Amino acid sequence: MRTITVLGATGSIGQNTIDVICRHPDKFRVFAITGHTNLNALVQLALQCSPRYIVLSDPQAYTAFAKILKKENCHSEILVGAQALDDVCCAPEVDTVMSAIVGAAGLLPTLAAVRTGKRVLLANKESLVMSGELFMNAVREHKAELVPIDSEHNAIFQCLPHDFEYGNLEKSGITKILLTGSGGPFRTLADESFDSITPDQACDHPTWTMGRKISVDSATMMNKGLEFIEAKWLFGLHEDDIEVVLHPQSTIHSMVQYVDGSIIAQLGNPDMRTSIAYGLSFPDRITSGVEAVDFSSLTDFSFSKPDQNRYPNLYLAIEACKQGQAATTAINAANEVAVDAFLKGQIKFTDIAKVNQHVLQKTDFIELTCIVQVLEHDAEARILAQQIVRKLN
Ligand SMILES: NC(=O)C1=CN([C@@H]2O[C@H](COP(=O)(O)OP(=O)(O)OC[C@H]3O[C@@H](n4cnc5c(N)ncnc54)[C@H](OP(=O)(O)O)[C@@H]3O)[C@@H](O)[C@H]2O)C=CC1
Ligand SMILES: CC(=O)[C@@H](O)[C@H](O)COP(=O)(O)O
Numbered sequence: 001m002r003t004i005t006v007l008g009a010t011g012s013i014g015q016n017t018i019d020v021i022c023r024h025p026d027k028f029r030v031f032a033i034t035g036h037t038n039l040n041a042l043v044q045l046a047l048q049c050s051p052r053y054i055v056l057s058d059p060q061a062y063t064a065f066a067k068i069l070k071k072e073n074c075h076s077e078i079l080v081g082a083q084a085l086d087d088v089c090c091a092p093e094v095d096t097v098m099s100a101i102v103g104a105a106g107l108l109p110t111l112a113a114v115r116t117g118k119r120v121l122l123a124n125k126e127s128l129v130m131s132g133e134l135f136m137n138a139v140r141e142h143k144a145e146l147v148p149i150d151s152e153h154n155a156i157f158q159c160l161p162h163d164f165e166y167g168n169l170e171k172s173g174i175t176k177i178l179l180t181g182s183g184g185p186f187r188t189l190a191d192e193s194f195d196s197i198t199p200d201q202a203c204d205h206p207t208w209t210m211g212r213k214i215s216v217d218s219a220t221m222m223n224k225g226l227e228f229i230e231a232k233w234l235f236g237l238h239e240d241d242i243e244v245v246l247h248p249q250s251t252i253h254s255m256v257q258y259v260d261g262s263i264i265a266q267l268g269n270p271d272m273r274t275s276i277a278y279g280l281s282f283p284d285r286i287t288s289g290v291e292a293v294d295f296s297s298l299t300d301f302s303f304s305k306p307d308q309n310r311y312p313n314l315y316l317a318i319e320a321c322k323q324g325q326a327a328t329t330a331i332n333a334a335n336e337v338a339v340d341a342f343l344k345g346q347i348k349f350t351d352i353a354k355v356n357q358h359v360l361q362k363t364d365f366i367e368l369t370c371i372v373q374v375l376e377h378d379a380e381a382r383i384l385a386q387q388i389v390r391k392l393n
């Protein structure tokens with residue numbers, strides 16, 4: 001029986017995680033769920049999975065939330081604030097933590113889980129983008145078990161040999177990691193229409209149903225850039241080992257190419273419950289609620305190279321990856337600010353790349369030797385990004 005804390009339970013990954021967990025009451029129990037603003041969803045989830053603890057970010061929401069829980073006859077205990085997020089990750093009863101808070105806010109609780117040697121199911125890619133080397137060092141030092149949940153990295157994890165040695169592609173006869181991306185909703189949109197893209201259009205992903213921040217990232221392909229950096233740290237890769245391939249159908253979730261000409265791919269319908277189920281039950285397989293691909297209904301199965309003019313953010317992120325940790329921390333922070341401003345209607349879709357490029361250009365390439373420095377660097381990049389947003393507004 002695994003005992004699980006779900007960080008970001010009210011989000012897309014969080015709710016899918018509870019869905020998979022509830023399909024297997026003999027295998028999993030929920031210790032804690034956490035939410036930020038969506039208190040209605042948090043109550044429904046509590047009724048669905050009966051966690052011992054519910055964590056709210058905002059202490060002021062406590063009284064109203066407690067009343068609702070009492071009315072619903074729900075006996076979970078309510079905790080509040082940042083320390084509580086860490087506590088429900090570190091508790092000795094917990095062996096598995098799903099890291100599904102979006103953005104930089106996910107870093108500290110995820111690290112708390114790593115530092116107490118938990119199995120960490122990593123959906124929050126921003127943690128690795130911000131702090132890759134420090135994060136992976138902590139995984140090794142505390143013997144945490146890191147299982148990638150991001151569909152591409154979960155696919156790569158499944159396609160690597162079981163005895164894969166971190167960073168040693170040659171030993172396993174691997175020549176390349178092929179990271180697939182859909183290209184988002186604007187893959188074929190005329191160039192002149194990009195300036196008038198609305199938040200709802202950007203969040204209307206062609207194949208996946210996801211939260212709004214990652215949906216915008218998919219539309220700009222910053223998501224693939226973040227995933228490029230994530231892959232580097234998860235598997236110990238060099239930038240030249242990774243190739244981004246456009247695959248609009250999102251049926252192949254990524255591939256590993258071997259020296260003998262073999263390419264091993266992981267395929268499936270675009271539904272995150274497959275990766276989540278694999279992470280929860282690894283190395284066993286369990287049902288997830290996802291149907292297998294029906295090949296007779298696949299009308300198209302295509303591949304191409306992403307165009308630099310259409311997707312400047314992808315190439316900015318790859319550039320940052322080559323520059324190092326300070327650059328990836330900065331571009332991640334800039335992107336969070338820019339996407340938030342775009343979603344609030346303050347800047348245009350095309351301005352996201354302008355903010356990211358500007359912050360990347362201004363970044364000092366200092367060495368970040370501890371998490372406090374990472375957070376300081378993140379905060380500085382956010383201030384810079386906000387200044388540019390104000391100018392563009
Ligand atoms: N959705 C997907 O299919 C995939 C997502 N990912 C990654 O997983 C993570 C989650 O994505 P997704 O589920 O789509 O995002 P959502 O926006 O759907 O959910 C985000 C979750 O984080 C919580 N949250 C937001 N801000 C804070 C904060 N400051 N403090 C604490 N909690 C906070 C939200 O709470 P509330 O809703 O209550 O405000 C919600 O529970 C992201 O890092 C994303 O890149 C990776 C691959 C696929
Ligand atoms: C489901 C998942 O893992 C997302 O990160 C997905 O990759 C988004 O689709 P894109 O390939 O369009 O970025």
Ligand SMILES: [Mn+2]
Binds near residue numbers: 151152
């Ligand atoms: Mn992904």
